[in-house]
Amino acid sequence: MTLIETRALTKRYGGGVTALSELTLAVEPGIIGLVGANGAGKSTFIKIMLGLLPPSDGELRVLGLDPTTHAEQVRSRVGYMPEHDCLPGEVSAAEFVTHLARMSGLPATAARERASEALRHVGLYEERYRQIGGYSTGMKQRVKLAQALAHDPDLLLLDEPTNGLDPAGRDAMLELVHRIGTEFGISIVVCSHLLGEVERICNSIIAIDGGRLLRSATVEDMTTSRDVLMVEVSEGVDQLTARLAELGISASRDGAALNVPLDSEDMYDRILVAVAELDLPLHRLDQRRHRVAELFQTHSVTAPALSAQEAGRGAAD
Numbered sequence: 001m002t003l004i005e006t007r008a009l010t011k012r013y014g015g016g017v018t019a020l021s022e023l024t025l026a027v028e029p030g031i032i033g034l035v036g037a038n039g040a041g042k043s044t045f046i047k048i049m050l051g052l053l054p055p056s057d058g059e060l061r062v063l064g065l066d067p068t069t070h071a072e073q074v075r076s077r078v079g080y081m082p083e084h085d086c087l088p089g090e091v092s093a094a095e096f097v098t099h100l101a102r103m104s105g106l107p108a109t110a111a112r113e114r115a116s117e118a119l120r121h122v123g124l125y126e127e128r129y130r131q132i133g134g135y136s137t138g139m140k141q142r143v144k145l146a147q148a149l150a151h152d153p154d155l156l157l158l159d160e161p162t163n164g165l166d167p168a169g170r171d172a173m174l175e176l177v178h179r180i181g182t183e184f185g186i187s188i189v190v191c192s193h194l195l196g197e198v199e200r201i202c203n204s205i206i207a208i209d210g211g212r213l214l215r216s217a218t219v220e221d222m223t224t225s226r227d228v229l230m231v232e233v234s235e236g237v238d239q240l241t242a243r244l245a246e247l248g249i250s251a252s253r254d255g256a257a258l259n260v261p262l263d264s265e266d267m268y269d270r271i272l273v274a275v276a277e278l279d280l281p282l283h284r285l286d287q288r289r290h291r292v293a294e295l296f297q298t299h300s301v302t303a304p305a306l307s308a309q310e311a312g313r314g315a316a317d
């Protein structure tokens with residue numbers, strides 16, 4: 001079943017702000033990155049998916065349900081981690097998550113058990129009876145994630161889960177999100193303004209800019225270049241380049257690898273023969289993969305979606 005489907009989804013706020021403009025997309029279950037610069041419309045999209053905001057125009061289905069008419073059913077199957085800190089400081093994580101699990105309809109004992117379990121999944125089991133006010137930012141983010149998990153949802157909507165975390169905290173949070181998505185088989189929409197972050201853990205990406213859809217596709221579709229082959233040999237790359245040139249095949253260096261235009265059906269075989277003739281250890285031969293961020297760097301409109309920090313990371317890669 002399609003996880004999320006929209007047709008010409010539009011949201012206008014008062015004051016002439018169009019936060020979402022004619023968004024049409026369909027995504028399959030998995031871990032989905034919702035990326036865009038600040039103000040792109042990510043939070044608005046999430047709130048519409050939860051039935052917290054009505055769209056101005058267009059249609060939407062989440063888990064096959066229309067959140068504008070079936071908001072309660074949607075919310076019983078969807079967990080939501082809001083962007084901003086909304087945690088009470090004077091109660092323990094166990095009390096807080098249990099309380100929210102009860103509010104979502106679980107009986108007292110089940111709510112307590114589910115809360116403990118959710119806190120264990122996010123790595124807060126030992127600390128669960130401490131007051132939230134004394135927690136670090138990373139721990140608070142994990143409490144927000146635990147409350148989103150407590151009622152055993154089919155879909156998690158995470159609004160900027162790495163907000164406010166240092167690089168190590170961000171990596172830990174992304175790893176946790178990835179683990180929850182893969183081990184529990186829950187679909188996850190994870191919002192971020194950092195494309196490089198979500199690219200690492202997502203199967204598909206929805207990129208929006210100024211409320212408009214830039215691209216919605218699987219990471220594999222986005223990153224596979226259909227017309228370039230990447231050849232990697234463990235040694236002898238210069239020899240191979242020279243041999244390919246003799247054969248009339250132009251290869252360009254890309255780090256330790258060679259990129260070769262895939263302009264004829266027998267290109268795989270021709271390269272394999274050249275490698276075998278030179279008796280070189282072939283490490284890899286397949287279609288070149290781009291980093292997702294690389295694709296968007298050529299798109300001037302999305303440039304702000306890549307923060308200085310991400311640009312730095314890209315350069316270091």
Ligand SMILES: Nc1ncnc2c1ncn2[C@@H]1O[C@H](COP(=O)(O)OP(=O)(O)OP(=O)(O)O)[C@@H](O)[C@H]1O
Nearest residue numbers: 013014017019036037038039040041042043044045
């Ligand atoms: N209640 C509101 N009334 C008017 N304009 C709003 C309202 N909420 C959001 N907006 C505007 O709608 C646009 C999209 O905002 P939204 O919060 O959805 O973006 P975002 O991608 O989540 O950004 P951020 O990461 O900064 O939250 C922005 O221009 C924002 O100022």
